[in-house]
Amino acid sequence: MEKNFFEWLLFLVKEYYRYFLQGTWVTLVLSVVGTLLGFLMGFLIGIIQSAPVESESSVTKKCCMKCLKGLSVIYIEIFRGTPMIVQAMVIYYGSKQAFQGLNITSFQAAIIVVTLNTGAYMAETVRGGILSIDKGQEEGAKALGMTHFATMFTIILPQAFRNIFPEMGNLFITNLKMTSVLNVIGVSELYFITKTAANTYYKYFESYMITGLIYFVLVFIFTRLLRFAEKKMEGKNHYKIATEFIKTE
Amino acid sequence: MENTRETYVQLEENKKAFYIDSEKLTPIIKVEHLKKSFGSHEVLKDVDFKTYKGDVVCIIGSSGSGKSTLLRCINLLETPTSGTIRFNGEKISVQPKQVNQYRSNVGMVFQSFNLFNNMNVLQNCMVGTTKVLRKNKLAAKQLAMKYLQKVGMAPYIYAKPAQLSGGQKQRVAIARALTMEPEVLLFDEPTSALDPEMVGEVLNVMQELAKEGLTMIIVTHEMAFARDVSTRTIFMDGGVIVEDNAPDVLFNHPENQRTKEFLSRFRNG
Numbered sequence: 001m002e003k004n005f006f007e008w009l010l011f012l013v014k015e016y017y018r019y020f021l022q023g024t025w026v027t028l029v030l031s032v033v034g035t036l037l038g039f040l041m042g043f044l045i046g047i048i049q050s051a052p053v054e055s056e057s058s059v060t061k062k063c064c065m066k067c068l069k070g071l072s073v074i075y076i077e078i079f080r081g082t083p084m085i086v087q088a089m090v091i092y093y094g095s096k097q098a099f100q101g102l103n104i105t106s107f108q109a110a111i112i113v114v115t116l117n118t119g120a121y122m123a124e125t126v127r128g129g130i131l132s133i134d135k136g137q138e139e140g141a142k143a144l145g146m147t148h149f150a151t152m153f154t155i156i157l158p159q160a161f162r163n164i165f166p167e168m169g170n171l172f173i174t175n176l177k178m179t180s181v182l183n184v185i186g187v188s189e190l191y192f193i194t195k196t197a198a199n200t201y202y203k204y205f206e207s208y209m210i211t212g213l214i215y216f217v218l219v220f221i222f223t224r225l226l227r228f229a230e231k232k233m234e235g236k237n238h239y240k241i242a243t244e245f246i247k248t249e
Numbered sequence: 250m251e252n253t254r255e256t257y258v259q260l261e262e263n264k265k266a267f268y269i270d271s272e273k274l275t276p277i278i279k280v281e282h283l284k285k286s287f288g289s290h291e292v293l294k295d296v297d298f299k300t301y302k303g304d305v306v307c308i309i310g311s312s313g314s315g316k317s318t319l320l321r322c323i324n325l326l327e328t329p330t331s332g333t334i335r336f337n338g339e340k341i342s343v344q345p346k347q348v349n350q351y352r353s354n355v356g357m358v359f360q361s362f363n364l365f366n367n368m369n370v371l372q373n374c375m376v377g378t379t380k381v382l383r384k385n386k387l388a389a390k391q392l393a394m395k396y397l398q399k400v401g402m403a404p405y406i407y408a409k410p411a412q413l414s415g416g417q418k419q420r421v422a423i424a425r426a427l428t429m430e431p432e433v434l435l436f437d438e439p440t441s442a443l444d445p446e447m448v449g450e451v452l453n454v455m456q457e458l459a460k461e462g463l464t465m466i467i468v469t470h471e472m473a474f475a476r477d478v479s480t481r482t483i484f485m486d487g488g489v490i491v492e493d494n495a496p497d498v499l500f501n502h503p504e505n506q507r508t509k510e511f512l513s514r515f516r517n518g
Contacts, residue, residue: 054345134363136359136361136363137363137365137366139326139359139363140363140364140365141365141376142352143326143357143359143363143426144352144376144377144380144381144425144426145349145350145352145353145354145377145381145429146349146377146380146381147345147349148345150380150381154365154376154380155365155367155376159366159367162367235409237412238412239369239405239407239408239409240407241404241405241407242403242404242405242406242407243404245394245397245403245404245406246404
């Protein structure tokens with residue numbers, strides 16, 4: 001007897017739920033780890049890019065800064081200017097050809113691709129976040145005698161972080177879905193698993209409906225979580241009066 | 250009228266004698282031949298300026314006369330195009346390390362407060378002492394509380410800057426500068442962003458500090474405050490110091506024509 005749409009859905013879920021779960025897990029790990037590493041990289045490059053080259057510093061220091069800045073511009077241009085799917089092919093297959101004996105797994109390559117891609121976007125986001133902080137904040141810190149480094153880490157970055165947090169959430173959500181293109185290098189993430197399942201029974205519509213639903217639920221959950229974190233970061237809109245210090249005259 | 254002039258001359262003589270006697274000839278801050286240009290626009294043209302310990306110097310003048318730039322140059326927030334700045338006789342170079350050390354001795358209060366938005370009032374007053382002077386948390390907190398109490402902001406230690414009024418913010422900013430126990434405190438139009446009522450609360454704090462003998466250089470548009478509180482008033486115009494006199498003399502018997510013009514509105518009003 002011919003199964004209807006829902007029966008096929010149920011059947012596929014029953015048959016492949018382990019694989020779907022495994023694929024979801026890989027997708028999650030890929031996007032979480034890759035995004036976090038990318039954020040780290042983005043912060044590092046964003047900070048380098050917005051560091052002032054003071055005319056008073058020594059020649060070697062100036063040269064180093066110029067070089068670092070130049071390199072980061074090249075990196076950002078390359079990884080923002082090419083599709084992730086192409087980067088994946090180049091890094092996975094290309095590196096094997098270029099360096100004989102290099103044993104890189106597709107999963108490792110996938111992590112590298114996500115990291116480098118996120119890092120490039122994140123660097124620009126961080127730079128923008130730093131630029132968005134009022135110059136007065138830096139001057140206030142300078143006037144206290146704080147170093148550029150201390151100012152950055154105690155004053156500027158905490159504020160920039162809050163400003164760019166929604167954008168960071170955006171990047172993560174994008175990554176969650178973008179990891180699907182990594183099926184081209186054979187990483188067993190959600191899309192890759194679905195392709196296999198769909199091809200077995202030729203039930204493309206049903207299989208991809210399931211996957212679509214999984215992606216949707218994942219994104220939905222993470223969006224709520226990010227919103228919640230954002231709310232938490234805003235802090236309370238009221239404050240406690242330290243009554244012990246109110247002067248009684 | 251003539252009397253005041255004579256008293257001033259006498260006072261100046263006494264002052265000079267005092268400095269020679271106590272060998273306190275070294276000014277706390279001495280600015281020599283200071284020039285600052287932004288591109289082709291010359292904002293400061295050869296400014297010479299001295300401040301001794303205990304001086305309360307008010308700098309007045311119209312907008313664009315270079316008052317704020319002079320103050321920012323003193324704190325090296327702007328790098329002077331040429332000229333030297335001496336602090337207790339020692340020439341300040343542009344080496345970042347020395348600049349930071351110098352800035353920790355010379356506090357600054359800004360027109361726009363510049364409180365750190367990511368910290369509450371107490372943290373704002375502890376960041377300088379812990380990060381720059383490397384004091385421990387307890388000592389830093391005691392210092393912060395001491396000065397917050399002085400400016401009357403101690404009850405608000407848990408408030409974030411965004412939750413305070415302008416006057417309150419400025420008082421916290423003054424407390425923050427004071428926690429560094431600076432030898433000189435610079436004020437860059439500290440009341441220009443405040444409404445008249447808040448101006449009063451900030452000026453009261455500043456007057457209190459003046460009484461205690463803190464050395465202050467104040468760029469201000471508050472003429473009455475300059476007249477009543479300063480020990481010396483400087484009138485700047487077009488990037489030069491036009492007149493540097495006791496407030497009594499400068500406000501009542503200005504020597505320079507341009508000073509007269511500038512003050513005419515205030516004196517008539």
